[in-house]
Amino acid sequence: xPRDSNDLLHGTLDLLVLKTLSWGPMHGYGITKWIEQATxxxxxxxxxxxYKALHRLEDAGAIDTEWGLSDNNRRAKYYSLTARxxxxxxxxxxxxxxxxxAVSGIVEPA
Amino acid sequence: xxxxxxxETAFHLAMRISEFQAAGMSxxxxxxxxxxxxGDRNEFQAHARGRAGRLTRRLTAxxxxxxxxxxxxxxxxxxxxxxxxxxxxxxxxxxCIGATTAMYGVVRHLLLSPLPYxxxxxxxxxxxxxxGDGDFRWQISSELYRVWAARSHTLxxxxxxxxGIHAIGEPSAxxxxxxxxxxxxVTPSFLKLLRIRPALGRSFLPEDSRTGxxxxxxxxxxxxxxxxxxxxxxxxxxxxxxGSPRVIIGVLPPGLGNPxxxxxxxxxxxxxPLNIDSKGGVDAFAxxxxxxxxxxxxxxxxxxxxxxxxxxxxxxxxxxxxTAQDRVAPDRRHGVEVVFAAAAGLLLVACADVxxxxxxxxxxxxxxxxxxxxxxxxxxxxxxxxLAESLFLTIPxxxxxxxxxxxxxxxxQAEGPPFIARTPLDNAALLWTxxxxxxxxxxxxxxxxxxxxxxxxxxxxRNGGTRVGEGRAATRAHATLVIAQIALSLVFLATAAVLTRxxxxxxxxxxxxxxxxxxxVIVKPTSPMKQNVADAASVSIMRTLREALEKTPGxxxxxxxxxxxxxxxxxxxxxxxxxxxxxxxxxxxxxxGVNREYFRVARIALVRGRGFDADPALAAxxxxxxxxxxxxxxxxxxxxxxxxxxxxxxxxxxxAADTHMPGGVGPEFFRWQVxxxxxxxxxxxxxLLVRTQSDSSELRRLVARAVERAGVGVKVxxxxxxxxxxxxxxxxxxxxxxxxxxxxxxxxxxxxxxxxGIIAHLVARRTREIGIRVALGADPVALTKTIVGxxxxxxxxxxxxxxxxxxxAASTLAKVVPGVSGTEPVALIGSVMxxxxxxxxxxxxxxxxxxxxxxxxxxxxx
Numbered sequence: 001x002p003r004d005s006n007d008l009l010h011g012t013l014d015l016l017v018l019k020t021l022s023w024g025p026m027h028g029y030g031i032t033k034w035i036e037q038a039t040x041x042x043x044x045x046x047x048x049x050x051y052k053a054l055h056r057l058e059d060a061g062a063i064d065t066e067w068g069l070s071d072n073n074r075r076a077k078y079y080s081l082t083a084r085x086x087x088x089x090x091x092x093x094x095x096x097x098x099x100x101x102a103v104s105g106i107v108e109p110a
Numbered sequence: 111x112x113x114x115x116x117x118e119t120a121f122h123l124a125m126r127i128s129e130f131q132a133a134g135m136s137x138x139x140x141x142x143x144x145x146x147x148x149g150d151r152n153e154f155q156a157h158a159r160g161r162a163g164r165l166t167r168r169l170t171a172x173x174x175x176x177x178x179x180x181x182x183x184x185x186x187x188x189x190x191x192x193x194x195x196x197x198x199x200x201x202x203x204x205x206c207i208g209a210t211t212a213m214y215g216v217v218r219h220l221l222l223s224p225l226p227y228x229x230x231x232x233x234x235x236x237x238x239x240x241x242g243d244g245d246f247r248w249q250i251s252s253e254l255y256r257v258w259a260a261r262s263h264t265l266x267x268x269x270x271x272x273x274g275i276h277a278i279g280e281p282s283a284x285x286x287x288x289x290x291x292x293x294x295x296v297t298p299s300f301l302k303l304l305r306i307r308p309a310l311g312r313s314f315l316p317e318d319s320r321t322g323x324x325x326x327x328x329x330x331x332x333x334x335x336x337x338x339x340x341x342x343x344x345x346x347x348x349x350x351x352x353g354s355p356r357v358i359i360g361v362l363p364p365g366l367g368n369p370x371x372x373x374x375x376x377x378x379x380x381x382x383p384l385n386i387d388s389k390g391g392v393d394a395f396a397x398x399x400x401x402x403x404x405x406x407x408x409x410x411x412x413x414x415x416x417x418x419x420x421x422x423x424x425x426x427x428x429x430x431x432x433t434a435q436d437r438v439a440p441d442r443r444h445g446v447e448v449v450f451a452a453a454a455g456l457l458l459v460a461c462a463d464v465x466x467x468x469x470x471x472x473x474x475x476x477x478x479x480x481x482x483x484x485x486x487x488x489x490x491x492x493x494x495x496x497l498a499e500s501l502f503l504t505i506p507x508x509x510x511x512x513x514x515x516x517x518x519x520x521x522x523q524a525e526g527p528p529f530i531a532r533t534p535l536d537n538a539a540l541l542w543t544x545x546x547x548x549x550x551x552x553x554x555x556x557x558x559x560x561x562x563x564x565x566x567x568x569x570x571x572r573n574g575g576t577r578v579g580e581g582r583a584a585t586r587a588h589a590t591l592v593i594a595q596i597a598l599s600l601v602f603l604a605t606a607a608v609l610t611r612x613x614x615x616x617x618x619x620x621x622x623x624x625x626x627x628x629x630x631v632i633v634k635p636t637s638p639m640k641q642n643v644a645d646a647a648s649v650s651i652m653r654t655l656r657e658a659l660e661k662t663p664g665x666x667x668x669x670x671x672x673x674x675x676x677x678x679x680x681x682x683x684x685x686x687x688x689x690x691x692x693x694x695x696x697x698x699x700x701x702x703g704v705n706r707e708y709f710r711v712a713r714i715a716l717v718r719g720r721g722f723d724a725d726p727a728l729a730a731x732x733x734x735x736x737x738x739x740x741x742x743x744x745x746x747x748x749x750x751x752x753x754x755x756x757x758x759x760x761x762x763x764x765x766a767a768d769t770h771m772p773g774g775v776g777p778e779f780f781r782w783q784v785x786x787x788x789x790x791x792x793x794x795x796x797x798l799l800v801r802t803q804s805d806s807s808e809l810r811r812l813v814a815r816a817v818e819r820a821g822v823g824v825k826v827x828x829x830x831x832x833x834x835x836x837x838x839x840x841x842x843x844x845x846x847x848x849x850x851x852x853x854x855x856x857x858x859x860x861x862x863x864x865x866x867g868i869i870a871h872l873v874a875r876r877t878r879e880i881g882i883r884v885a886l887g888a889d890p891v892a893l894t895k896t897i898v899g900x901x902x903x904x905x906x907x908x909x910x911x912x913x914x915x916x917x918x919a920a921s922t923l924a925k926v927v928p929g930v931s932g933t934e935p936v937a938l939i940g941s942v943m944x945x946x947x948x949x950x951x952x953x954x955x956x957x958x959x960x961x962x963x964x965x966x967x968x969x970x971x972x
Contacts, residue, residue, distance in 0.1 A: 028118055029125040046149035047122060055161055070121070077118045 013045065013053045014062075015096055018081065018089040021063060025080035027070060028054060054079060062088045115158035123148065177491065181498035188499050196503060199464050202860065203507035206453075206460040207546050208514020209853070213446075213453040215519055215539040220446055225434055226365060228305040229397075233369060234404050234431040236265070236394040236411065247437065249391030254415070256386065258429070259396075261414050264407040265431060266399050269303040270392035271296045271370065272384060277352050278337075291333065293351070294370065295384035303397055304366075311345040311360025318359075319383035325356035328381040331364035336378075351380070369395050369434070396431070407431035445846055448923060452605065452853050457546065459598045459857050463864035466591045468500070470871045497552070508547030512540060525845060588868050589904055596908025596945055597915050599854075599861035600938065604916030606854040607937035608923060609847045616843055621836075622769035623674050624713040627666075627801055628832030630673040631659075631813050633824040634795040648791035649726075651822045655798060656705070658820040662812055664804050669711040670789030671704030672797040673835055674769040683784070684755040685743050699739060699782040701756060703789040704799075709734075709766060711801050719750050719764030722787040729787040734764040736783040754784065771839040795827050806831055858941060862948045869901045869952035873960070880960040890961050894954065901953040902946060909942045 020026065020034050032050055035043070057063045062085035070076040081089070126144035127137070135143065145151070189196045225233050236258060238250050249272075250258075259268035276293035298314035307313065308328060318326050327349070329338065338344045338358075348355045362381065370379075386392065398407055411429025482492065633655065652670045659668040683699045706722045706729070709715075717737060722729040733754060740749040740762075753759045770781050789796065802809055806829065814826050876897070883893060916938060 027121070029122045032122070033129075047126075047147050048149035048151070048154040051118070051122075051154065052157060055158075059161070059165075070125075074121060074124070075117070076121050077114065 011092065011095070013049065014057060015089070015092045017050070017053050017057060018062065018085055018092060021079055021081045021085070022089055025066075025068075025078045027068075027076040027078050029076070031079065057085065057088075060084075060088075115155075115162065119148075119151075119154070177494070178498075181495050182502075184495055185499040185502040189502055195467065199467065199503050200507045200510065202460050202464065203504060203547075204510035204514055205856065206457040207508055207511030207543055208518055210450075210453040210457050210546055211511060211515035211539050211543045212518030212522065213450040214542045215515065216446055216522060217450045218538055220438055221435055221443060225369065231433060231435075232398040232400075233303065234265070234396060234398055234407060234433050235369060235437060236268070236396050237430045237432065238415065238427050239430045240427045247393070250394050252386055252392055254418075255392050255394050257418065258394075258411055258414060262396070262407070262410060264399055264402040264410045265396035267299060267303040267397040268394065269297045269300040269396070270384065270386060270394045271300060272392055276380065276382075278380070279350055292379045293382060294379050295382045296370075297384050297386050297392075300370075300395075301362075303395060304370075306363060306366070308360035309363040310342060311358070313360060314381075314383045319385040321385065323383075325351070325354055326359045326383065327351060327356045329358060329361045330366070330379040330381070331362060333378045333380060334361045351382070356382070369393075398431070398433075404431050404433050404436055442842070445842065448605075449846060449849055452602070452850060455598060455602070456853050456857055459595060459602075459860050462591050462595050462598070463860045464503075466588065466595075466864045466868045470867060500552075501548075504547045508543050511543050511547065515539065515543065522845075525841075525848075588872060592865055592868050592904050593908035593911060595861040595864050596905060597912035599857040599945075600909065600912030600916045600941060601919045602850070602854040602857040603941045604920050604938055605923060606847070606850040608920050609843070609850050613840075613843050613847045616772045617840070619772045621772055622714060622767045623832075625674075625832035625836060627803065628673065628712065629800045629802065629806070629809060630671075630676065630830050630832075631798045631800060631817075631826060632795050632828040632830070633791075633798070633817060634827040635791070635824050648796060649788050651824060652789050652791065652796050652798070653705075654822050655796075655817060655820055655824070656707075658816050659798060659800065659813065662816045664802070664808070665800060665812055665816070666802040666804075667707070667711045667800070669705055669707040669799040670797070671708040671712075671785075671799050672702055673799065673830055673832055674712055674714065675771060675835055676797075676830065686753040686755070686759065699754075699784045701784045701786060703787070704785050705788045708785070708789075708799060711799050712769075714769060715767040716764050717767055719762070721764060723763075726788055731758075731760055732763045732787060733760040734766050734785040735762055736766045736781070737768045738770075739782040739784065740765050742782060756784070756786070760786065772836060791824075796824075858944065861945065865905070865945065865948050866952040869904070869949055870956050873897055873901070873953050873956040877956075877960040880957065884961060894957050894961070897957050898950055898953045901949045905946050905949040909945065913938065913942075 016035055017031060020031050020038075023034075026034065028051055031054070032045075032047055035045065035050070054063065058065060058079075062082060063079050064082050066078050066080070067075055068078045123141075123144050126147065127140045130140035130143050131137065148154070225231065227233065235247055236250065236255075237247055238254060239248070255268070255270055258265075262268075272295045274293055274295070275290050278289050278291050296314070298316050298319055301307065301313045309331070311328075314326070314328070317323055329344065334340060334344065344358050345360065347358050349358060350356075384392070396407075398404060408428075408430045411431055413429075415427070415429040656668050656670050659665055683701075706724065709721060716734070719734070722732055722734070735743075735749065735754075743749070744752060749762050749765060752762045754762070766783070766785065768781060769783070800809065800813070804812065810826075810829050813829065817824060817826050880893065880897075884890060
């Protein structure tokens, strides 16, 4: 399916969130930190955009939420992947690979 | 949902701030940095709000569906818990809903629905009417048709027809007659008037009706199916009609009726082109131009009529354009409206009844409701559940009601007066059923719940729902229901009694002759007679037959002539010295050929003059007319000696008493009677009048044998009973009477059941109070008297109101339905007694039960 630039951006962010959650349930701040560390702060994603991605994925049934206690004993909302989320992660990963290959073929011809 | 998002954001920001503080920022710097990293908070909040709203709505819808499922389950459980209660309610409502549906069908068919053609309510009949025409519609002359069609600006698409009987095909055997079928000659414009096209083939063209044009015909739908096998190949085939060949050019669609006479013959008719330039009368119709009313068109037709130099019409004739609804006679319209109102009233009685029963049930269930409210069920939720419960009763009732309506309409078709006998059970009537079922559910299902609503939850819970009396509102509702039911059932009783009495009066009404034990025997020649010798020969045949029958033992008195009122084809008659009678200088009268003995046998009195002369030759030049015709033709001169023309001029020698249908049914001119002498046979055969003690099968046997023995070449075609002729007049009033009797039985039964239930409940509720009073030394007899007295007062109030309403109903009925008058005190007093006895027994039984219980037990009941 053809995508517009907005979709592309959302899709990328969704993929990052799904991949992050594939390691286990996390709260929103945890996910932010994890992505920051994994990308060494290169992507500079606004926190609100990340939360919107979480909401979007929740509405799509890809992730579940549950209130729990954080490490410092504060109430926090924990996100975890659902079966559907795992499926989506696989599909989005494959799409991402094709996308990267296609873009690389233009930008850095072998 | 929204709070979740806020809390999450707060947690996030707090974590950020501590993270940045840990990295060495000041508190302000950390906060600023956390906010910068978060992005536009306002925009994010708006997003969160929108999302929360969407989720809430989806959840609400889900919960609503789930609750509906619960409601249905609860309602089903409620129904199964008390199946007898449920069945009584369902049956009661089914009967009442069915009755209103059937009557709505009749009202719609007769008074509301337009003719079944595009813009069918603009089709009007075009008539020349005079006083006394009743609901009879005359043909107009072709000349008048042409004048009106040419000069009217309010009407368009004039069309006319002439109805008749035609012989189709070849005779099946030599000497036999070919099959007769109804045939309608229509002007080529007729299909344009109706805005219909043939289902097959083409319509008539103007040239088809010209003299000398090749013969063509159109087939009605059912004759096409029955006689021509419904084949498409019929177009272009030739059939013989009245001996000459005609080509079938088309087939009309099914379902044609009014204004075509076809409806009465089930599409069995064929259609021939009518040339309106010929002489003779025509049934004329036209279409109101858009925006024109039928009364405006009537005024215009009347104005045109009065510009004509000599219309040759009766004094006071006027032009009229009438729609199908205009043509329904006022007494029929009122009759149908009254019966419809009665059916709706019955439905109200049933609703009141069921409401009372549900009110009682609601009271016994108030603990359940209180508990459910206490654990958080909203009022809306409880009302919805009650609604579901009552729909659970009314939907089956509606479904059964359709069956009842169907049966009811079958009864209307079989027993009802002819003018409503073709009422269909259509979608509109079914929609009415649905509407009345749902309205019933709303009225009786939810209202009692609101009335018996528990004001104080704690009270209901603490007292276990049995100790405290009902709310004042509920008690008042009970009383109102009792009073309303009694009042309504008295109205029914009064109406039924009045209708019954007027029917009895109708049956006893003198009608100018004695129909009991009177028969006429119709004879027909066994082989066709030559027309020119027929007259003289048939006179002697009839005389021989009369003598033969009179000599037969067991037959009694015999005369020549038909049953009174059995002829229904007025013949145009000229009157000496009188001009200006319809349709062209003639007055329409009934003619009957009779012999001298006729008046004696029929018991028709001769009020003036004398009977026919004993000499047949002299009698042949004499006529006897009845009083109505004498008054009509000779208001200011002596009728005796006046002359009327029927072929030749005949002299009036006597005046006979009027014979008429009971209640004066039918237009006035049906009662303008001329008797000639002697009776002969015409193309319909000849009639002999017999007055006998024998029953009708014995009579048939005796007559058949005597006629055969006489050996004059005739056979018995039919034997008609005098009383059967009156059926037509009795049918409508008898039908109304039977319907009202049925409705009344139902209404009184419903009222008695409802009354018993409510009063027994009101008394039973006081069991504890009675126990305490007895324990404190109250006299049981006096106590019983007090309680019974209270019930009787309630019934008395209802009866008082009911009597006023019944009187009003009876006098309204007397105004709108002819032949009905006054009220029926005996029936009213009788029904008041029934209701009071019901009330007394309904209160005595529970009071005695309460008195038998040990006072200690009543105190311990909870």
